[in-house]
Each structure stands twice: as C-alpha cells, then as structure tokens.
Amino acid sequence: MTTWTVGQVADLFGVTVRTLHHYDEIGLLVPSERSRAGYRHYTDEDLVRLQQVVVYRRLELPLDEIATLLDGFEDAADHLRRQRATVMTRLDELRELVSAIDRALEREMNDRPATPDDLKELFGDGFSDEYQQEAQERWGESDAWKQSAARTKRYTKADWAEVKAETEAVNSAFVRALQSGEPATSEAAMDAAEQHRRHIHDRFYDLDHTFHRGLADMYVADPRFTKTYEDIAPGLAAYVRDAIHANADRHGAATDR
Amino acid sequence: MTTWTVGQVADLFGVTVRTLHHYDEIGLLVPSERSRAGYRHYTDEDLVRLQQVVVYRRLELPLDEIATLLDGFEDAADHLRRQRATVMTRLDELRELVSAIDRALEREMNDRPATPDDLKELFGDGFSDEYQQEAQERWGESDAWKQSAARTKRYTKADWAEVKAETEAVNSAFVRALQSGEPATSEAAMDAAEQHRRHIHDRFYDLDHTFHRGLADMYVADPRFTKTYEDIAPGLAAYVRDAIHANADRHGAATDR
DNA sequence: CGTGTCGCCTCACGTCGCGTGAGGGTCAAC
DNA sequence: GTTGACCCTCACGCGACGTGAGGCGACACG
Structure with a gap:
C-alpha cells in the first residue's frame, strides 16, 4: 500500500x-x-x-x-511576519474589548438588583421563600414567568418600591370604586382593571386582555389570592374579577378559552 | 420632522x-x-x-x-459574562498563536539566507550590486525573475556553494565536449545542455526547452554573457548556444518565437 | 453468490454580518 | 420636466469548512 x-x-x-x-x-x-x-x-x-x-x-x-x-x-517569512502583525492587532482589539465588557458589566451591576432581604423589608413575609418556590414549580415553564423572572432579576430596591406603590394605587382604585357602590361594570372599576393590567404588563410580563381574564378567574379560584384581596376589603376578590372581565369586554378581547 | x-x-x-x-x-x-x-x-x-x-x-x-x-x-449580565469568557479564550489562543508564529519564524531564520557578503566571497565581484540592479530592471517584471527571487532569497551559503559547484560542473561538461572536438549536436554536448537546463530549472525558475532556446540566443547576443563564456574557452558561447538548440530539437521543443 | 456494512463519491445549502453592485422607483429642487 | 440625490428589492460574494442527501464501490461473512 x-x-x-x-x-x-x-x-x-x-x-x-x-x-x-x-x-x-x-x-x-x-x-x-x-x-x-x-x-x-x-x-x-x-x-x-x-x-x-x-x-x-x-x-x-x-x-x-x-x-x-x-x-x-x-517567501514564508514575509507571510509569517504579516500574519504576526495582524494577530497582534487583533490581540490589542480583544484586550480593549475585554475592558469594554468589564465597564459594561460594572454599569450593569451598579443598578444592583435587590436582594431577598430588600424584598422582605418591602413586602414582608408574603414574599417568603416557600411561596416563591411553589410559584416557580407551578408556572416556571410558562413564557410569562420566564419573561417576568428575566425582568425582575434586574430590579433595584428603588424599582421594587415603585412597584409596591403602583400595586397599592391599583388596589385603592378598586377599593374606592367598590366602596362608592359603583358596579364592577362601571367606568371607574374598568379603569382600575386596566390600570391593573398595565401595571403587570409594564413591570412583569406581556399581558393582553384575554390572558388578563385568566388571571382574574384565578384570583377567585385560588384561596391564597382570594385571601389577599379579602383582607383588604370584603368582596374585593370577586369585584376585581368582574371588573377585569368587563374591561376585557370593553376592549373586545376574546373570552378566555 | x-x-x-x-x-x-x-x-x-x-x-x-x-x-x-x-x-x-x-x-x-x-x-x-x-x-x-x-x-x-x-x-x-x-x-x-x-x-x-x-x-x-x-x-x-x-x-x-x-x-x-x-x-x-x-439578562444582559449573563450574556456579557459569557462574551467575556469567549473573548478571554480567544485571547489565550491568539497569544499562543503569536508564540507559535515566533517559533516558526525562528526556524525559518535558522537556515539563514546568505548575506551579500557571503555571495561576494563565493562569486567575486561578478555578483556586484550594480549588475544585480540592472538585471532587476530588465527582467524584474517577468515570472521567471519573481520565482527565482523568491527561491534564492532563502538560499543559505551552503546552498549557494552547491549552486556554484553545479555551475562549474555544467561548464566543464561543455568545455570537455568542445575541446574533444565533438560537434555541438553531439550526444555529449546535448547532455551538457540538458544538464544546464535542469540546473537552472531546479535552482532558479521553471525552464522548459523552448524558453531555454531564448536563453541560449541571449548568451551570444549580450556581450556580457558572451564574455563570461569566452573567458572560459574561446568559441564556447556559440557552442553552448548550438548545443542548447540541438538539445531542444531532440526533445521536440517548439522553436523560439 | 447474495447481502450487509462501511467508506467513498458528488452536489448543494447553511454559517455570520454585512459589502457591493444591478435594476428600477421617489422626492425635492430648479 | 428634468436632474440628482436618495430610496427600494433582489441576489451574489466572502472563508473555511459542517452537514446532510442520494447514490456507487469495496470487502467480509454466510
């Protein structure tokens, strides 16, 4: 051979x-x-x-x-010298790149994400570990959860303070509408529902009116959510659900499957 | 706008x-x-x-x-860290590359090309600068010259010594044939011509029999080449030319244009 | 002598981030 | 109405292969 x-x-x-x-x-x-x-x-x-x-x-x-x-x-030596020169140039570029990346990372970390302690300080034990764990298991695979996780990962303590303020503003809008005796289909209740949707949409994950209906139903079906609302005002959970459905109707959103 | x-x-x-x-x-x-x-x-x-x-x-x-x-x-930070890692990897590779190139260059230089001084020592002033200069101007653009330049650039002193020995062997073959009274069309003369062609072909540039004819004519037409041969033996220039043509005929090579 | 498996062949498209025309409309100014 | 300057959509090219698809060829085994 x-x-x-x-x-x-x-x-x-x-x-x-x-x-x-x-x-x-x-x-x-x-x-x-x-x-x-x-x-x-x-x-x-x-x-x-x-x-x-x-x-x-x-x-x-x-x-x-x-x-x-x-x-x-x-001549081989000529080529080798040229190649050496281009490699050296690229080396300089990459070194500059690394420091640029480092600067970017530093900027990124400077608005430091909030720590679990920060969150407990703001939200109390409602944000406890075991609750987070359970939620992770229930929805961890959904797009909404992933998007939410990616976004909140970068929220600073200041961001979370804003989130809390917004949540309270939404809740009090519902409470005002409920206690003034207006029905869940009233303008005020629907506006509160829309405010609620935008809050979640802007802060956590893309939320359209159809998906919003599903959330609303869960607030009544899941006793933990129900309790959260009932603790604020009796009858609020169902009221919120109805207001959200009314708001979805107003926007012509398809009925939840 | x-x-x-x-x-x-x-x-x-x-x-x-x-x-x-x-x-x-x-x-x-x-x-x-x-x-x-x-x-x-x-x-x-x-x-x-x-x-x-x-x-x-x-x-x-x-x-x-x-x-x-x-x-x-x-998360941006994740991507940035990954990017940083791959860039660092590439940096290491390039550093290794540079030293590899350096090692290659060193090897390349170790069979050091001969210096002009080396050449003068071997060939005397026939290899003078002004002659080189003129040759460069006359043939510098031709493929043969370029190839020859590229190859001889890397010749060591030892290589040049071999080249000189080969040249002398070729010349003495011509001289033997001439002085033994054999015609330029004789076997011995044609063999010397073929030896001459192969010497140039192997050491300087690709040389076929047709191109060889052109060289032969120039040995007679250009007084400088003629002198080189006549200094060795009277009548050698024309003898070499005729032997080369006879050898080209023997190999069925086309007549020079 | 058939069969299975592995190795070889030739297309031919995909990669990555655009550069570079070709061929042809559009817009504002003169 | 005519000129430029600007815009559009294809569509190929680059560099060094990776990755199939579809189809022969070679060799071992029954």
Whole structure:
C-alpha cells in the first residue's frame, strides 16, 4: 500500500474528510491519483504537502496565502511576519474589548438588583421563600414567568418600591370604586382593571386582555389570592374579577378559552 | 420632522444603510413606520433600540443574542459574562498563536539566507550590486525573475556553494565536449545542455526547452554573457548556444518565437 | 453468490454580518 | 420636466469548512 484514501489521511493528520475535499476543490492539495471509481489516492508527496498546509493552518494563515507560499513563489517569512502583525492587532482589539465588557458589566451591576432581604423589608413575609418556590414549580415553564423572572432579576430596591406603590394605587382604585357602590361594570372599576393590567404588563410580563381574564378567574379560584384581596376589603376578590372581565369586554378581547 | 430615513439614521449612528437593512431583514430592528413608497421611517423609539444594538455590537455580541437580550427575556449580565469568557479564550489562543508564529519564524531564520557578503566571497565581484540592479530592471517584471527571487532569497551559503559547484560542473561538461572536438549536436554536448537546463530549472525558475532556446540566443547576443563564456574557452558561447538548440530539437521543443 | 456494512463519491445549502453592485422607483429642487 | 440625490428589492460574494442527501464501490461473512 503506497497510497492512502481520504479517510486514512484524515485520521493520520487529524483533519476531516470534508477538509481534504475542500483543499482538493480549491486546488490547494489535489491528490496525485484517482482510482477508476474516482476515489482519491494520496501519495507520499501529497502527504508532505499536507503536512505543510496543516502547519501553516495552525498559524491561521489564509488558505490562498498558503497556496502561493507552498508553490514557492513567495517567501514564508514575509507571510509569517504579516500574519504576526495582524494577530497582534487583533490581540490589542480583544484586550480593549475585554475592558469594554468589564465597564459594561460594572454599569450593569451598579443598578444592583435587590436582594431577598430588600424584598422582605418591602413586602414582608408574603414574599417568603416557600411561596416563591411553589410559584416557580407551578408556572416556571410558562413564557410569562420566564419573561417576568428575566425582568425582575434586574430590579433595584428603588424599582421594587415603585412597584409596591403602583400595586397599592391599583388596589385603592378598586377599593374606592367598590366602596362608592359603583358596579364592577362601571367606568371607574374598568379603569382600575386596566390600570391593573398595565401595571403587570409594564413591570412583569406581556399581558393582553384575554390572558388578563385568566388571571382574574384565578384570583377567585385560588384561596391564597382570594385571601389577599379579602383582607383588604370584603368582596374585593370577586369585584376585581368582574371588573377585569368587563374591561376585557370593553376592549373586545376574546373570552378566555 | 419626527421620523428619520435610513440615510439619516446611518449617518447619525455611524453605521451603513446596508446594516440597517440587515437589521430589518433579521427582525432585530424593524422601523416602526413605512411611507406609501416603502421608505423606512425610524422613530425616536427605534433610535433608542438602535443605540442599544450599537453598544452591544461594539462588544461583539452576536446579533441573535442582542435580539433576545433587547426583547427583555434574558439578562444582559449573563450574556456579557459569557462574551467575556469567549473573548478571554480567544485571547489565550491568539497569544499562543503569536508564540507559535515566533517559533516558526525562528526556524525559518535558522537556515539563514546568505548575506551579500557571503555571495561576494563565493562569486567575486561578478555578483556586484550594480549588475544585480540592472538585471532587476530588465527582467524584474517577468515570472521567471519573481520565482527565482523568491527561491534564492532563502538560499543559505551552503546552498549557494552547491549552486556554484553545479555551475562549474555544467561548464566543464561543455568545455570537455568542445575541446574533444565533438560537434555541438553531439550526444555529449546535448547532455551538457540538458544538464544546464535542469540546473537552472531546479535552482532558479521553471525552464522548459523552448524558453531555454531564448536563453541560449541571449548568451551570444549580450556581450556580457558572451564574455563570461569566452573567458572560459574561446568559441564556447556559440557552442553552448548550438548545443542548447540541438538539445531542444531532440526533445521536440517548439522553436523560439 | 447474495447481502450487509462501511467508506467513498458528488452536489448543494447553511454559517455570520454585512459589502457591493444591478435594476428600477421617489422626492425635492430648479 | 428634468436632474440628482436618495430610496427600494433582489441576489451574489466572502472563508473555511459542517452537514446532510442520494447514490456507487469495496470487502467480509454466510
């Protein structure tokens, strides 16, 4: 056996068969022989040339430069010096890049995300770990949860304070409407519902009117949510649900499935 | 004017129009408005987004990562840390590359090319600077000259010593044939001519029999070459020319144009 | 002598971020 | 109405292969 097939050569030199095909295509390394069936057969001379190619490729010289270089029309040292220069340039660029990234990271961290302690300080134990855990398990796979997690991850303590203020503003709007005796289909109740939707939409996840209906139903169906509202004012949970549905109707949103 | 056209935006942000088209194509930055004629109109919001894109692009983040990042579903710091890691990896690779190139250069220089002094020592003043200069001007543009220059540039002193020995062997073969009274068309003379051709072919540039004829004619036409041969033996220049033509005929080479 | 498995072949499209025309409308100014 | 300057949509090119698809060829085994 004085010649080798592509597969053997590929294994010998640690390149892929496709690479050898490529070198053949562009004329960088054309095997000296072909079998009647068209199989490439590489001779010893071919392997010597491939060895050169592999060496220069490790130096990341472009293939066309390797070609002119191996055909003896140009000086290897020239190419190597040029390559060294371009690599050095790229090195400088990358060093600058790293420090730029570091600056960006620092900026990113400067509006530091709030810590769990910050959150407990603001929201009390309603934000307890086991509750978070359970919520994670129930909705962790949903797009809404993922988006919400990604966004809140970066919220600072100041952001959370705003969120809390907004929540309270929404709740008190509901309470005012409820206690003034206006029905859940009234303008005031629907406005509060819309305010509620926008609050979640802006702060947590994309929320359209249809999805909003689903939330509303859950406030009544899940006793934990129900309790939150009932603790503020008796009858508020159902009132909120009805107001949200009325608001969704007003915006022509499809009924929850 | 509350919106901007591609050209204006491109100038403002130092990107090309094509880049904006590309961002539109891949959905990274789709202008909020289009004129009836299909012109892109960028709003203030669009520009804010573009600003973000430009910043992250300077950090060489891939465009699809920038997209997911700007759509608020993932954390910027995560991406930045990943990017920092890959850049650091690449930095290490490039540093290793530089030293590999340096090692290659050193190897390259170790078979040090001969200096002009080395050459004068071997060939005397026949290799003088002004002669080299003139030759450069006469043939510098030809492929043969370029190839020869590229190859001899790397010749070591030892290589040149071999070249000199070969030259003398060729010349003495011609002289032996001439002085033994054999005609230029004799086997011995033609063999010397072939030896002469191969010597130039192997050491300087690709030389076929047809081109060889041209060289032969010049040895007689150019007094400087003629003198070189006549100094060795009277009548040698014309003898060499005839032997080369006879050898070319023997190999069925086309007559020089 | 058939069959299975592995290796080889030739297309040919995808990658990544645009650059660079080609061919043809649009807009404001003169 | 005519000129430029500007805009549009294709569509190919780059660099070095990766990754199938679809189809022969070679060799071992039953």
